Amino acid sequence: MLANHLDPLAASLFSLLAIASLLLAFVMLGSRWLKDYMLAFAAQSWLIGILSALIGYYGGYQELYWVAGFTVLFRGVVLPWLILRILRRLNTARELHEVLSTSTSLVIGAAAVIFALVVAMRITDDLGITSNVVVLALTVMFSMKLIGFLMLTLRHEAISQILGILVLENGIFLGTQILVPGMPLMIELVLLFDLLVAVACFGVLVRYLLTQIGSTSSRELRRLTG
Amino acid sequence: MSLTVRLLILLLAPLLVVLLGLGVRRARFSEYLNLAASIAVLLVALPLPFLGGLPTTLLGGYLLVDPLGAWVVMCVAVVYLLSSIYAIGYMRHDVHREAQLPLFYALLAGFALTMLIAPLVNSIGVYWIAIELTTLVSTFLVGFERNAESMEAAWKYIIVVSSGISLALLGTALLYWGGTFVYGQTYQLTWASLAHAAPQMPPVLLKMGFLLALIGYGTKVGLAPMHTWLPDAHSEGPAPVSAMLSGALLNTAMVGIVRFLAATDAAGQGALPHAALVILGVLSLLVGALFIVRQRQIKRLMAYSSVEHMGVLALGFGFGGTLGVAGALYHMINHSLAKPLLFFGAGNAMHHYGSKRIDDIRSVWQVFPVSGAIWLCGAVAITGAPPFGLFLSEFAILRAGWTRPYLWAAIVMLLLLIVIFVAFLNHFRAMYLAESSIAPVEHEDWYGGWRVVPMALSLVPLLVLGMWWPSSWTVLFHTIANALGATP
Numbered sequence: 001m002l003a004n005h006l007d008p009l010a011a012s013l014f015s016l017l018a019i020a021s022l023l024l025a026f027v028m029l030g031s032r033w034l035k036d037y038m039l040a041f042a043a044q045s046w047l048i049g050i051l052s053a054l055i056g057y058y059g060g061y062q063e064l065y066w067v068a069g070f071t072v073l074f075r076g077v078v079l080p081w082l083i084l085r086i087l088r089r090l091n092t093a094r095e096l097h098e099v100l101s102t103s104t105s106l107v108i109g110a111a112a113v114i115f116a117l118v119v120a121m122r123i124t125d126d127l128g129i130t131s132n133v134v135v136l137a138l139t140v141m142f143s144m145k146l147i148g149f150l151m152l153t154l155r156h157e158a159i160s161q162i163l164g165i166l167v168l169e170n171g172i173f174l175g176t177q178i179l180v181p182g183m184p185l186m187i188e189l190v191l192l193f194d195l196l197v198a199v200a201c202f203g204v205l206v207r208y209l210l211t212q213i214g215s216t217s218s219r220e221l222r223r224l225t226g
Numbered sequence: 227m228s229l230t231v232r233l234l235i236l237l238l239a240p241l242l243v244v245l246l247g248l249g250v251r252r253a254r255f256s257e258y259l260n261l262a263a264s265i266a267v268l269l270v271a272l273p274l275p276f277l278g279g280l281p282t283t284l285l286g287g288y289l290l291v292d293p294l295g296a297w298v299v300m301c302v303a304v305v306y307l308l309s310s311i312y313a314i315g316y317m318r319h320d321v322h323r324e325a326q327l328p329l330f331y332a333l334l335a336g337f338a339l340t341m342l343i344a345p346l347v348n349s350i351g352v353y354w355i356a357i358e359l360t361t362l363v364s365t366f367l368v369g370f371e372r373n374a375e376s377m378e379a380a381w382k383y384i385i386v387v388s389s390g391i392s393l394a395l396l397g398t399a400l401l402y403w404g405g406t407f408v409y410g411q412t413y414q415l416t417w418a419s420l421a422h423a424a425p426q427m428p429p430v431l432l433k434m435g436f437l438l439a440l441i442g443y444g445t446k447v448g449l450a451p452m453h454t455w456l457p458d459a460h461s462e463g464p465a466p467v468s469a470m471l472s473g474a475l476l477n478t479a480m481v482g483i484v485r486f487l488a489a490t491d492a493a494g495q496g497a498l499p500h501a502a503l504v505i506l507g508v509l510s511l512l513v514g515a516l517f518i519v520r521q522r523q524i525k526r527l528m529a530y531s532s533v534e535h536m537g538v539l540a541l542g543f544g545f546g547g548t549l550g551v552a553g554a555l556y557h558m559i560n561h562s563l564a565k566p567l568l569f570f571g572a573g574n575a576m577h578h579y580g581s582k583r584i585d586d587i588r589s590v591w592q593v594f595p596v597s598g599a600i601w602l603c604g605a606v607a608i609t610g611a612p613p614f615g616l617f618l619s620e621f622a623i624l625r626a627g628w629t630r631p632y633l634w635a636a637i638v639m640l641l642l643l644i645v646i647f648v649a650f651l652n653h654f655r656a657m658y659l660a661e662s663s664i665a666p667v668e669h670e671d672w673y674g675g676w677r678v679v680p681m682a683l684s685l686v687p688l689l690v691l692g693m694w695w696p697s698s699w700t701v702l703f704h705t706i707a708n709a710l711g712a713t714p
Contacts, residue, residue: 126430168392182411187351212377221378224458
């Protein structure tokens with residue numbers, strides 16, 4: 001696989017981008033302002049796009065340039081724009097109710113990264129892979145998954161929940177770029193398209209939530225029990 | 227008729243309803259067009275599992291028609307037709323919704339279309355997308371009533387299922403990575419190539435990929451403890467939508483789990499996956515039983531019964547063996563017949579009494595002498611009592627578990643089924659026989675044939691399947707079990 005015979009420059013660039021994406025996930029976890037949250041997501045998508053292009057360059061996968069372009073376009077520009085449009089319609093700019101304080105959620109996030117690292121090391125030991133880039137890719141993939149779920153559980157605003165789901169998918173996208181750069185182009189493009197449709201559906205639902213319930217906080221969603 | 231033509235009819239008929247229905251925008255036109263499409267779909271789908279020359283791939287290898295997929299398509303088609311008939315009567319009830327009906331039928335047909343495609347998709351990545359699409363379309367059906375409750379249900383549904391199913395995507399990515407150790411960097415990850423590569427794949431990736439896929443698609447199937455969206459979504463959508471969600475949608479996600487399970491079996495790594503499936507099955511039965519006992523709302527009662535029956539399916543496939551697989555497949559069609567009947571009855575009762583609370587639904591015998599009798603038969607059927615089909619299928623699954631290492635699970639299943647039988651029918655006893663302060667309504671209001679005929683249409687085959695297990699089906703179940711690599 002590609003990650004086994006990388007030249008040092010490429011390896012350090014990949015690692016840098018993966019770690020920067022993970023840090024941006026922490027920025028999201030620590031931020032209460034929805035707009036910052038969204039900007040961090042956009043920046044993360046740009047980093048992943050750049051990563052795709054670099055992998056395409058070093059690994060000789062021409063089609064990854066397409067993936068990179070579409071990632072930047074869809075995840076880095078169109079999705080944030082769609083979310084910004086939803087955001088403008090709402091009158092909430094930040095999370096009003098905190099389940100856990102910012103520092104506590106950051107510590108839990110750090111614990112999630114350590115857990116992800118342990119799992120990643122177990123897997124790579126089992127496979128006999130020594131490449132640090134692979135361990136890192138797996139760690140980032142798993143920990144972004146865990147952080148995404150953490151954000152989904154700790155946040156109440158509809159926008160935060162949409163962004164939480166997008167972080168879940170960004171993690172998978174980042175991991176697959178490094179681990180399986182040869183994944184068929186068609187799948188990746190359809191996934192991007194699917195994401196776009198999903199966010200459009202979320203947008204419509206948020207509008208209904210606002211008209212029917214008068215709030216977009218899931219704290220108000222407590223009628224159905226039992 | 228060649229297979230390609232059949233498939234084109236299967237997929238184009240609902241598509242036509244979406245396009246023409248939205249183009250013409252006449253309520254009556256949409257109703258009948260949708261009904262015609264669902265009849266066409268059923269006519270094509272019924273013989274599909276029994277055709278010779280399966281499995282085969284079509285349309286450039288994107289579609290895979292194998293007996294298992296065709297079986298699930300048949301179940302979807304049955305529910306689609308029943309719901310389409312019932313929807314005509316049910317949706318006309320609310321007169322000022324007339325203008326929204328074309329949209330409703332377009333969504334209903336679109337939902338059916340995604341569910342007909344999903345079991346036939348060859349690529350695992352595209353299957354994931356198809357399942358995600360079923361969620362996106364059906365969210366709007368769940369929220370169709372546009373009141374606070376249904377919006378809450380729709381929001382929970384889309385958030386819980388989308389986040390859950392992203393775990394299945396992670397699992398798929400790990401399995402793709404596992405496949406690169408066999409095929410090299412670029413290949414098509416199809417169900418066949420996965421099963422073929424599984425024996426040489428690193429076991430750690432195979433097992434982890436399976437478990438993630440199980441949790442992910444298990445969310446969509448409604449296996450406990452990932453079932454939390456299900457009672458809300460099933461109880462808040464219009465009754466025909468509840469029937470489609472429960473009778474058809476859950477099966478289409480179950481297919482994925484079964485196919486991943488077959489890959490781990492092919493690799494000889496099946497012990498852990500089977501155990502995981504059995505544990506989730508037992509948990510689902512337990513959650514179903516606990517919530518059925520204390521349930522106060524009629525449609526949530528049916529929804530928890532769906533959790534229970536998905537648990538039974540998981541146990542059937544988890545126990546495995548020819549008998550387990552055959553029992554589970556038989557259970558699938560029986561559940562697809564019985565659950566719409568129950569939701570239809572609940573929809574009639576809700577409209578008549580103007581309430582979803584079981585406490586408000588009283589003296590059903592006096593109010594609905596005919597459809598009430600059918601509804602009661604459906605309730606007896608769904609609890610797995612003879613002489614209905616679900617008795618035979620649950621019995622087969624129980625026998626499959628009895629001789630295997632999962633004897634404990636089979637015993638727990640039996641006990642929980644008895645609890646559910648008592649609790650479920652106790653609610654019906656109250657609704658039919660309990661003394662009530664409500665003055666009984668003079669006489670049966672037929673609610674139009676549209677609302678009673680589909681109930682009868684599902685009861686008759688249930689009764690037939692309870693007394694006669696067709697031998698051609700036994701042959702088919704053997705073929706499917708062999709293809710899945712189940713040991714006899």
